[in-house]
Amino acid sequence: MARITRGGFNGSSILIKLLVLQSLSMLSLGQDFDFFYFVLQWPGSYCDTKQSCCYPTTGKPDADFGIHGLWPNYKDGSYPSNCDPNDPFDQSKISDLISRMQQNWPTLACPSGSGSTFWAHEWDKHGTCSESVLDQHGYFKSALNLKSKLDLLQILESAGINPDGGKYSLSSIKSAVERAIGYNPWIECNVDESGNSQLYQIYFCIDTSGSNFIQCPVLPHGKCDSTVEFPSF
Ligand code: 5GP
Numbered sequence: 560m561a562r563i564t565r566g567g568f569n570g571s572s573i574l575i576k577l578l579v580l581q582s583l584s585m586l587s588l589g590q591d592f593d594f595f596y597f598v599l600q601w602p603g604s605y606c607d608t609k610q611s612c613c614y615p616t617t618g619k620p621d622a623d624f625g626i627h628g629l630w631p632n633y634k635d636g637s638y639p640s641n642c643d644p645n646d647p648f649d650q651s652k653i654s655d656l657i658s659r660m661q662q663n664w665p666t667l668a669c670p671s672g673s674g675s676t677f678w679a680h681e682w683d684k685h686g687t688c689s690e691s692v693l694d695q696h697g698y699f700k701s702a703l704n705l706k707s708k709l710d711l712l713q714i715l716e717s718a719g720i721n722p723d724g725g726k727y728s729l730s731s732i733k734s735a736v737e738r739a740i741g742y743n744p745w746i747e748c749n750v751d752e753s754g755n756s757q758l759y760q761i762y763f764c765i766d767t768s769g770s771n772f773i774q775c776p777v778l779p780h781g782k783c784d785s786t787v788e789f790p791s792f
């Protein structure tokens with residue numbers, strides 16, 4: 560009897576040790592997450608608001624959607640942030656990606672900058688929370704590759720939705736994207752100086768590898784009018 564009791568005790572203490580080890584290893588790898596939001600911004604809608612914008616020091620960006628970020632998220636809608644202060648943004652780790660970054664991930668905040676402040680913010684706040692899957696180079700490369708897989712402006716334009724200051728139904732925008740990639744995106748609007756609701760950011764859901772589009776497990780909050788403006792840039 561005593562042996563069995565002792566054996567049972569040893570078994571559960573080993574189990575507890577294993578559980579502790581497992582959670583320690585998860586902590587050291589950064590927090591886990593369920594999926595990514597890949598967020599693109601329309602520069603015309605960032606710039607024509609009350610806050611206005613500043614072009615990057617490298618020049619006016621293309622009239623194209625730019626990357627805002629690749630954000631690890633939980634299925635319940637919450638998200639981890641600033642997961643690893645010991646691994647700050649280091650531009651030398653992505654030097655081979657800089658020209659693609661300048662073209663596809665331009666900063667529009669004032670004062671004008673090269674982009675590194677924006678990229679550092681995105682890595683430090685969001686990227687560090689996906690370190691268990693992607694290192695800095697892998698994180699930025701994944702976002703750039705997603706952007707090149709998805710020619711969003713082309714998708715919209717071939718559905719007759721052009722950045723011409725016209726108004727388009729939200730449902731026509733969503734269906735054009737769904738026809739092209741197979742999944743519904745989530746649309747975020749902001750308002751221009753005259754108070755019109757306009758297409759600002761588009762969210763896509765990506766699996767934890769950072770490379771495949773998936774059905775969104777949960778959608779963010781916020782709303783657009785049923786018809787939105789698509790301003791020029
Ligand atoms: P806002 O409050 O303007 O919607 O978002 C401000 C910032 O909070 C975003 O740029 C982003 O960094 C973060 N954020 C907002 N919503 C989400 C979300 O659903 N998931 C993640 N990962 N970050 C978010």
Ligand code: 5GP
Pocket residue numbers: 600605627628665666667668676677680684
């Ligand atoms: P988030 O909203 O992702 O938490 O924060 C975005 C931060 O990056 C803000 O501090 C914002 O000023 C800065 N930022 C720099 N360039 C851009 C840009 O082009 N778009 C957006 N949304 N934020 C930018």
